[in-house]
Amino acid sequence: MPGTMTQKIEPRTGVAFTLSKGDRLSVIDIQGGQVADLLAFNRNDVREVICAGRTFDYLSRIYLTTGDPLYSNRSNILLKIVADDVGRHDFLLSPCSSEMFRILYGHARPHHGCFGNLANALAPYKIEPDNLPVAFNCFMNVPVDGNTGCFKVEPPLSKAGDQIVFEASTDLIVGLTACSAPLSNGGSFKPICYQIAKAI
Amino acid sequence: MPGTMTQKIEPRTGVAFTLSKGDRLSVIDIQGGQVADLLAFNRNDVREVICAGRTFDYLSRIYLTTGDPLYSNRSNILLKIVADDVGRHDFLLSPCSSEMFRILYGHARPHHGCFGNLANALAPYKIEPDNLPVAFNCFMNVPVDGNTGCFKVEPPLSKAGDQIVFEASTDLIVGLTACSAPLSNGGSFKPICYQIAKAI
Numbered sequence: 001m002p003g004t005m006t007q008k009i010e011p012r013t014g015v016a017f018t019l020s021k022g023d024r025l026s027v028i029d030i031q032g033g034q035v036a037d038l039l040a041f042n043r044n045d046v047r048e049v050i051c052a053g054r055t056f057d058y059l060s061r062i063y064l065t066t067g068d069p070l071y072s073n074r075s076n077i078l079l080k081i082v083a084d085d086v087g088r089h090d091f092l093l094s095p096c097s098s099e100m101f102r103i104l105y106g107h108a109r110p111h112h113g114c115f116g117n118l119a120n121a122l123a124p125y126k127i128e129p130d131n132l133p134v135a136f137n138c139f140m141n142v143p144v145d146g147n148t149g150c151f152k153v154e155p156p157l158s159k160a161g162d163q164i165v166f167e168a169s170t171d172l173i174v175g176l177t178a179c180s181a182p183l184s185n186g187g188s189f190k191p192i193c194y195q196i197a198k199a200i
Numbered sequence: 201m202p203g204t205m206t207q208k209i210e211p212r213t214g215v216a217f218t219l220s221k222g223d224r225l226s227v228i229d230i231q232g233g234q235v236a237d238l239l240a241f242n243r244n245d246v247r248e249v250i251c252a253g254r255t256f257d258y259l260s261r262i263y264l265t266t267g268d269p270l271y272s273n274r275s276n277i278l279l280k281i282v283a284d285d286v287g288r289h290d291f292l293l294s295p296c297s298s299e300m301f302r303i304l305y306g307h308a309r310p311h312h313g314c315f316g317n318l319a320n321a322l323a324p325y326k327i328e329p330d331n332l333p334v335a336f337n338c339f340m341n342v343p344v345d346g347n348t349g350c351f352k353v354e355p356p357l358s359k360a361g362d363q364i365v366f367e368a369s370t371d372l373i374v375g376l377t378a379c380s381a382p383l384s385n386g387g388s389f390k391p392i393c394y395q396i397a398k399a400i
Contacts, residue, residue: 047328047330048330051294051334052252052253052292052334053252053292053293053294053333053334054294054300056292056293056351057293057294057300057304058300058303058304060350060351060352061348061349061350061351062292062344062349062351063348063349073294073330073332074299074330075297075299075300075303092252092253092256092262092292093253093256093257094251094253094254094257094273097275099274099275100254100257100258100275103258103275104257104258128247130247130248130273130274131331132273133253133333134251134252134253143346144262144344144346144349145346146343146344146345146346146347147346148261148263149261149262149263149344150260150261151256151260151261151262152260
């Protein structure tokens with residue numbers, strides 16, 4: 001496709017970049033079984049950011065797929081999912097972090113996780129770590145038991161080359177990772193690829 | 201109990217107050233069938249706030265009850281639930297707001313909702329509206345279908361006089377409402393009462 005170039009996010013790292021209204025972002029699970037945490041902020045006012053609590057409310061659903069919008073904390077649509085090969089992603093859980101690796105995994109010298117990768121990548125845009133919300137975790141597979149509310153983090157359902165495609169509804173700053181949590185990724189860390197197709 | 205006094209939150213309003221470490225807050229559904237949205241911020245640094253995404257992750261569960269902690273965005277415990285007559289609350293959905301009443305209810309001149317009530321009550325503590333996260337919605341009844349991820353907002357299971365009791369794990373600023381959304385409260389707006397039992 002003209003104007004697109006595949007970028008690679010190495011295992012356990014993250015990046016940030018801008019999108020303009022109408023641009024399409026493809027997040028590609030190049031090897032399969034790998035999660036990518038995605039955050040999006042309004043480029044004109046970074047206090048506006050994707051919000052799971054608003055999105056769930058407006059959709060009456062916690063799982064998102066093709067056709068679904070991602071709403072902001074101000075109830076505006078920031079992104080829409082325009083294609084999805086997988087149909088199972090997570091919008092419940094915060095990005096993995098050093099504290100999470102200590103608490104859930106017992107790591108004494110924990111990796112800084114997607115949270116650290118996102119915080120570092122978004123710092124040049126003057127986005128503070130405390131203002132990173134729950135990410136949209138592409139390909140993350142978190143089945144919930146509706147009776148007890150208990151959930152498990154299972155390996156992603158994505159196969160090599162599967163992708164999810166977002167369209168920017170406004171000008172955005174996006175943070176994107178190749179997730180660092182063993183449980184989320186079937187026990188091995190793999191890269192994530194992405195492509196940006198400019199609107200014009 | 202010495203040192204306690206029952207306070208009343210009128211229908212569709214909200215308040216804010218401080219708690220010190222060890223204080224206990226009882227949220228009482230005085231008439232039954234009424235939701236109360238609760239927010240808690242670290243009193244020494246209001247950038248630290250309760251966080252559904254971290255709490256879910258550490259509990260592996262989306263429904264909370266007696267014994268469960270509420271974690272912050274920095275992975276510290278801000279509150280613990282020490283008693284609970286009801287056993288069904290919500291931590292998925294953002295506070296109702298004017299935008300929500302427009303989008304979900306089609307109201308042309310919408311009420312400002314729990315979001316407006318919390319924003320107004322927390323403004324004196326220099327807490328910005330954009331920094332209000334998903335609230336812990338006491339008594340809110342949101343059963344989730346684990347297969348589809350679809351949920352419904354059902355009337356609360358709380359009967360008149362039922363309560364949930366929280367203990368502050370650190371010094372806090374708390375926002376608390378009598379929820380303004382018809383669907384969340386079985387179609388009628390009722391008051392919420394609360395009591396604070398000081399630690400010493």
